Amino acid sequence: MNRNFSLALASACLAAAPAFAGEIGDEPPPFVSTLTRAQVMEELSQFRHAGVNPWANDYDQLAQMHSTSTRAxxxxxxxxxxxxxxAFNGExxxxxxxxxxxxxxxxxANTELARSE
Incomplete structure (x- = not known):
């Protein structure tokens, strides 16, 4: 009898525990594209023609950047x-x-340390 009581108590505790799973059928909304396939293919051909693919792993974002300051x-x-x-990073x-x-x-006399707008 003790064993049956323990099993009943354990199953009651498990049933009372909150479930964190989503409802059945909770799926993210389907992806809806804002571009047509032809527009995407046109962008891809423009990138290929330019020789640049910004989605590539080896894409160098700073290749076209040129500084206006000298090293000195x-x-x-x-x-x-x-x-x-x-000083600001000190103790x-x-x-x-x-x-x-x-x-x-x-x-x-009229020094303002901070102003909220």
Whole structure:
């Protein structure tokens, strides 16, 4: 009798547990294309003609990018901002740096620290 009671209790607990499966027939809506097959084939032929396939694994997005700055200018910007970046990434998250910068600037009567619009 103990065994039957244990089985009945276990089955009652399992039946009372919430089921997280979706309803039968819950399927995602079917895909509906916004382009016709002819339009897709035309785009594909344009990419093939240009020699570029943006969906390829080896597609280089930066191949056509050209910088307007020189290497020396970029290095100078980096070295100028390096101490500021180190201060903000430090243990105090830059609060000592901000306090030092606030003390160095003269206080204005109408200074706004933040404005919500």
């Amino acid at each position: 200018a970029v290095r100078a910007d980096y070295f100028a901002a390096r101490s500021t970046a180190a 105090d998250s830059g609060s000592a740096y901000l306090a030092r910068m606030a003390a160095a600037k003269p206080r204005l």
